Amino acid sequence: MGIKVNDIAFVRFRAPDLDEMEAFLVDFGLTRSARTDETLYMRGTDDEGFVHVTHLGDDPGFVGLAFAANTVEELDRLAAGDEFTAVEELGGPGGGRVVSATDPNGFGVEVVAGRGSVGRLPIAAPTARNDATSRPRRGATVRLATGPSHVKRLGHAVVNVVDHAESEAWYRSHFGLVASDEIALDEERSLGAFLRCDQGDRFVDHHTLFLVGTGTPGFNHAAFEVSDFDDLMAGHTHLAGAERQHQWGIGRHVLGSQIFDYWVDPWGHVVEHWTDGDVFNDETPANRVGLDELLATQWGPTSGGPPR
Numbered sequence: 001m002g003i004k005v006n007d008i009a010f011v012r013f014r015a016p017d018l019d020e021m022e023a024f025l026v027d028f029g030l031t032r033s034a035r036t037d038e039t040l041y042m043r044g045t046d047d048e049g050f051v052h053v054t055h056l057g058d059d060p061g062f063v064g065l066a067f068a069a070n071t072v073e074e075l076d077r078l079a080a081g082d083e084f085t086a087v088e089e090l091g092g093p094g095g096g097r098v099v100s101a102t103d104p105n106g107f108g109v110e111v112v113a114g115r116g117s118v119g120r121l122p123i124a125a126p127t128a129r130n131d132a133t134s135r136p137r138r139g140a141t142v143r144l145a146t147g148p149s150h151v152k153r154l155g156h157a158v159v160n161v162v163d164h165a166e167s168e169a170w171y172r173s174h175f176g177l178v179a180s181d182e183i184a185l186d187e188e189r190s191l192g193a194f195l196r197c198d199q200g201d202r203f204v205d206h207h208t209l210f211l212v213g214t215g216t217p218g219f220n221h222a223a224f225e226v227s228d229f230d231d232l233m234a235g236h237t238h239l240a241g242a243e244r245q246h247q248w249g250i251g252r253h254v255l256g257s258q259i260f261d262y263w264v265d266p267w268g269h270v271v272e273h274w275t276d277g278d279v280f281n282d283e284t285p286a287n288r289v290g291l292d293e294l295l296a297t298q299w300g301p302t303s304g305g306p307p308r
Contacts, residue, residue, distance in 0.1 A: 065110070
């Protein structure tokens with residue numbers, strides 16, 4: 001029996017060098033939450049214990065992702081079925097409870113609840129913006145701190161799948177996800193859909209998960225929300241100065257509307273900074289659009305990057 005998850009929680013990877021992964025993620029704007037000889041936990045400025053996990057392993061790759069349930073009782077409902085494990089303790093900072101399963105493409109999927117607060121990290125207050133119609137910043141200058149972006153949270157993940165219809169049905173039935181934008185290849189076939197959490201009249205991100213029907217399973221990217229546009233730009237400057245590998249951006253998407261900037265970790269995993277995305281609720285109908293809108297930007301580069 002399915003539930004309705006309320007957000008994405010974290011992503012898991014393997015890498016052969018935790019020092020190298022941590023150095024990249026610090027440049028990217030995450031903060032170490034905990035580390036053992038075998039596992040690295042990285043957090044954002046929100047109070048979750050971690051949003052990115054790396055396990056030490058010779059074969060680097062994507063392990064899986066996790067969603068957040070509203071209550072531990074919902075984990076019991078998933079565990080009562082055949083596909084999910086029994087409820088267990090969630091390892092890592094903040095603790096909590098977890099169930100896990102394997103999706104149709106062989107990726108690990110966890111659902112967590114009851115995570116404890118580890119406290120928020122301080123960030124600078126947004127700078128008032130003067131524009132052509134208003135001047136709220138009066139008698140004051142803009143002086144931004146240099147350094148990495150301040151990653152707030154994990155916002156969404158994109159995963160390539162063998163059969164998007166099969167995968168989408170699996171995720172919808174277990175986690176109550178609903179479509180914001182379906183991507184049509186023609187009148188009958190679809191490439192996939194931007195799926196968001198169903199939280200009724202509460203507004204949520206335009207998408208939490210996008211399953212791309214490429215015919216071959218694989219990790220596409222994970223997207224992390226930063227403080228604001230200035231913070232994204234400061235992070236871009238910092239990553240470029242650290243000679244990190246840039247993948248695509250800076251620009252503003254059409255679907256989801258967010259400002260984006262994509263980077264690549266030392267083992268080829270694409271991670272995105274984003275800010276100013278759309279939020280929808282149950283009054284927002286699903287939309288069906290063509291492949292041209294998936295790849296379109298409102299400004300910035302029009303080619304060279306992954307889906308959202």
